[in-house]
Amino acid sequence: MPRATRAIEGSQRLRIRAATHGRSMQDETRDILRTALAVVNRQHATSPRPFADACCPVGGVGA
Template structure:
């Protein structure tokens, strides 16, 4: 099994983890492991495309109609024969 060290945790966050671990009758390490397992397993089941996630988040805000610019004809290729 791999080990992970987490530095610079906010004191309030650490205190909340300590209280939550005590409430469940386990160590802070066990509690953190369980939280990570729970959160990451939820994300795996709801994983979809990034575009779908963005669309779902923005859909309640409504759409925006953008003007499509007109296209110009393709330019002629440059002539490099004189070089």
């Protein structure tokens, strides 16, 4: 599928999702990003090594 087609479909899905929630597309985008960041922050907050996990997820510093 061409990139432009995916972008248009993504915009249409966002428009429908925003309308379903009674928001503008911009407000819906902000909410999606806020939710995604909250999940990432929660995962890092519960990790015993949040800095190392964020910086070196594949094999540690010396890998």
